[in-house]
Amino acid sequence: GAGVSQTPSNKVTEKGKYVELRCDPISGHTALYWYRQSLGQGPEFLIYFQGTGAADDSGLPNDRFFAVRPEGSVSTLKIQRTERGDSAVYLCASSGKGLQETQYFGPGTRLLVL
Amino acid sequence: DQQVKQNSPSLSVQEGRISILNCDYTNSMFDYFLWYKKYPAEGPTFLISISSIKDKNEDGRFTVFLNKSAKHLSLHIVPSQPGDSAVYFCAAGGLTGGGNKLTFGTGTQLKVEL
Numbered sequence: 001g002a003g004v005s006q007t008p009s010n011k012v013t014e015k016g017k018y019v020e021l022r023c024d025p026i027s028g029h030t031a032l033y034w035y036r037q038s039l040g041q042g043p044e045f046l047i048y049f050q051g052t053g054a055a056d057d058s059g060l061p062n063d064r065f066f067a068v069r070p071e072g073s074v075s076t077l078k079i080q081r082t083e084r085g086d087s088a089v090y091l092c093a094s095s096g097k098g099l100q101e102t103q104y105f106g107p108g109t110r111l112l113v114l
Numbered sequence: 115d116q117q118v119k120q121n122s123p124s125l126s127v128q129e130g131r132i133s134i135l136n137c138d139y140t141n142s143m144f145d146y147f148l149w150y151k152k153y154p155a156e157g158p159t160f161l162i163s164i165s166s167i168k169d170k171n172e173d174g175r176f177t178v179f180l181n182k183s184a185k186h187l188s189l190h191i192v193p194s195q196p197g198d199s200a201v202y203f204c205a206a207g208g209l210t211g212g213g214n215k216l217t218f219g220t221g222t223q224l225k226v227e228l
Contacts, residue, residue, distance in 0.1 A: 004157070006157075031214060033214070033215065033216075035216075035218075040220065041220055041221075042118075042203050042205075042218030042219050042220050042221055043158065043203070043216075043218045044218070045215040045216065045217070048214055048215055050214075055214075056214075056215060058215075059215070091157055091158070093157075095214070099214065100145070100146045100163075100165060100207070101214070102148065102160050102163060103148075103160070103214075103216060104160060105150070105157035105158045105159070105160075106157050107155075107156055107157045108156075108157050
C-alpha cells in the first residue's frame, strides 16, 4: 500500500515568510509525528498527534511553529516568520496507536530559508 | 544532552563480511529501540526493532543485540552487501516524555566495498 507522503518535496523561501508543509500518513494510522533533521544530525522530535489532538508538542522550538491535524488524517506543519536557522529536512512519520509501534517515515520536505 | 549516541560517524566493510554498528544511550526509561536506514534524499526506512524485555532480535541478515546493563545496542549485518551502503540511525523510545516520540542518534555512514 501507499506509504507516508509529504509535499512539497522542496521549498525555498525568504526570511520572514510563512510556509506550510503537508503530510499524508499511511491509511489507518492514528498516530502522526513531525521531526526535523539538520545536516549531520539525526531526526529531532517536534510534535506527535494521536487522532486530531496534539498529544505531545514538547519538541516545537518556539511559537513560530504550529501543527494541525483537523480530521485525524492529513497534517500541516506551519512556520511563521521563517528564519535561516529553520532550514532543514522536515520529516513526517505515522504509526498505529499502541505503544512501541513502528514509525514509518515519509521522504521529507527540504526547506531552505534564504 | 545527547541521550542516544552513535560514536562512529563512519564504517567501511568489505562485501560479504560482517558490519557491526554500535549505539549507546543514557536514559534508563527507554524501553524499545529501533534501527533505521537512510539513503540520500529519502526518508529513514525501518529495519529492525527490539523491546527491552529481549536481548536479541533477528530478521534475515539483520540482528540487533541489546545490553541493558551497559545501555548499549548493536546492529549486525551479515553478510554485508553493497546495497547496504547508507546512513544507519539508532532510535530509542519509551514511556518517558510522552511515550511515543523517538530520540535518534547522529547516524553512522556505512560503506560496503566490493
